[in-house]
Amino acid sequence: MSEKEVFYWKIRSHIGSGLPFVIYSEPEDEKIKGILQEDNEVISVKDFTESGFVFAPFNTREEEAILLRTDIQLLTKSERGKDNALEEFDSIYDSNIIRNHKKLVRQGIKAIKESELEKVVLSRVEPFPLEKNDPLEIFKFLHNTYPTAFVYFWHHPKIGTWLGATPETLLKVEEDSFSTMSLAGTLPYNEDEDVIMWGEKEKEEQQIVTDAIVSGLDKIPGLGNICVSEIETIQAGGILHLKSNISGSLEKASLKNILCSLHPTPAVCGYPREEARKFILENEKYHRSFYTGYLGELNMQNSEKSTNFTQLYVNLRCMQLKEQKAWIYVGGGITADSNPNLEWEETVNKSQTMKKVLLNII
Numbered sequence: 001m002s003e004k005e006v007f008y009w010k011i012r013s014h015i016g017s018g019l020p021f022v023i024y025s026e027p028e029d030e031k032i033k034g035i036l037q038e039d040n041e042v043i044s045v046k047d048f049t050e051s052g053f054v055f056a057p058f059n060t061r062e063e064e065a066i067l068l069r070t071d072i073q074l075l076t077k078s079e080r081g082k083d084n085a086l087e088e089f090d091s092i093y094d095s096n097i098i099r100n101h102k103k104l105v106r107q108g109i110k111a112i113k114e115s116e117l118e119k120v121v122l123s124r125v126e127p128f129p130l131e132k133n134d135p136l137e138i139f140k141f142l143h144n145t146y147p148t149a150f151v152y153f154w155h156h157p158k159i160g161t162w163l164g165a166t167p168e169t170l171l172k173v174e175e176d177s178f179s180t181m182s183l184a185g186t187l188p189y190n191e192d193e194d195v196i197m198w199g200e201k202e203k204e205e206q207q208i209v210t211d212a213i214v215s216g217l218d219k220i221p222g223l224g225n226i227c228v229s230e231i232e233t234i235q236a237g238g239i240l241h242l243k244s245n246i247s248g249s250l251e252k253a254s255l256k257n258i259l260c261s262l263h264p265t266p267a268v269c270g271y272p273r274e275e276a277r278k279f280i281l282e283n284e285k286y287h288r289s290f291y292t293g294y295l296g297e298l299n300m301q302n303s304e305k306s307t308n309f310t311q312l313y314v315n316l317r318c319m320q321l322k323e324q325k326a327w328i329y330v331g332g333g334i335t336a337d338s339n340p341n342l343e344w345e346e347t348v349n350k351s352q353t354m355k356k357v358l359l360n361i362i
């Protein structure tokens with residue numbers, strides 16, 4: 001058996017034993033890592049000084065972030081094949097689903113016009129029937145199709161099974177520096193278009209995220225030299241986003257303080273945070289669970305440099321596998337200038353990220 005076959009064989013046998021694990025690949029990296037826990041204990045993160053793989057929900061105030069212990073660590077390399085040119089396809093939606101999402105968006109716009117709320121991120125979940133349910137095959141396809149994303153397959157027998165390919169970094173910390181990202185605004189990617197015309201709505205949406213992140217970080221003692229990069233356009237599968245990198249130096253600030261300041265960012269919740277959170281919990285009418293939470297390596301050891309590092313990503317473009325279905329989670333940022341029809345289309349475009357891959361598996 002090749003090294004890669006041994007890697008997947010060990011993962012399959014861990015799944016067979018009903019034990020928790022995660023496999024993942026960092027953006028632009030061909031390494032696939034595995035973290036396997038040897039018992040099925042559900043471990044909650046207490047103060048973010050722990051080491052392991054963290055999987056945190058959207059609502060960290062009421063739900064726990066889960067830690068996988070690094071009992072076994074695996075590594076393999078996987079040359080990505082040529083970019084999988086997967087076909088887009090038209091989904092057929094029940095008219096109630098469309099109506100409900102547009103209604104939610106209209107409620108959000110109304111609240112923005114009538115209250116202090118400036119931006120709210122509204123989402124939905126849609127089921128996709130799976131005939132063949134092989135999450136490892138889905139993971140391999142995601143890894144091959146989205147080389148610039150953080151791709152993962154996370155499983156805990158007592159919690160559930162999630163997969164995703166997210167373009168958004170929440171926090172990277174190594175030695176005395178940190179970086180995060182302001183990602184917002186969405187347009188469909190069209191390879192024939194050389195110049196991308198971002199509208200005022202998208203620019204404003206992204207600026208709200210940048211300003212809120214910077215003003216939150218500014219208040220944390222022990223963080224300094226905060227810099228914001230130029231805004232750039234990035235491609236994430238079939239869509240484009242506006243992105244700025246935000247970085248700085250970290251002296252004594254704790255990870256817990258930084259994460260409390262960052263999560264949930266206005267890219268997944270809104271601004272001001274409290275008003276947006278309240279609106280989401282009262283109006284979305286479904287449970288986000290780990291969608292728009294975050295995940296990744298927490299206080300892991302870099303053996304080459306003998307330092308600790310943390311690399312966390314926002315859980316976007318993701319799905320949960322249950323009841324022979326993939327539940328795909330999608331949302332978008334709403335501001336006063338949002339158009340409910342376009343917001344619906346945006347969620348449809350985002351759902352293609354997962355569906356294109358699933359269609360090749362079933």
Ligand SMILES: C=C(O[C@H]1C=CC=C(C(=O)O)[C@@H]1O)C(=O)O
Pocket residue numbers: 121123168183184185186241266267268316317329330331332333334350
């Ligand atoms: C909430 C999602 O995306 C966020 C991240 C980037 C762009 C977004 C937007 O344009 O609305 C969202 O803020 C999602 O993909 O489900």
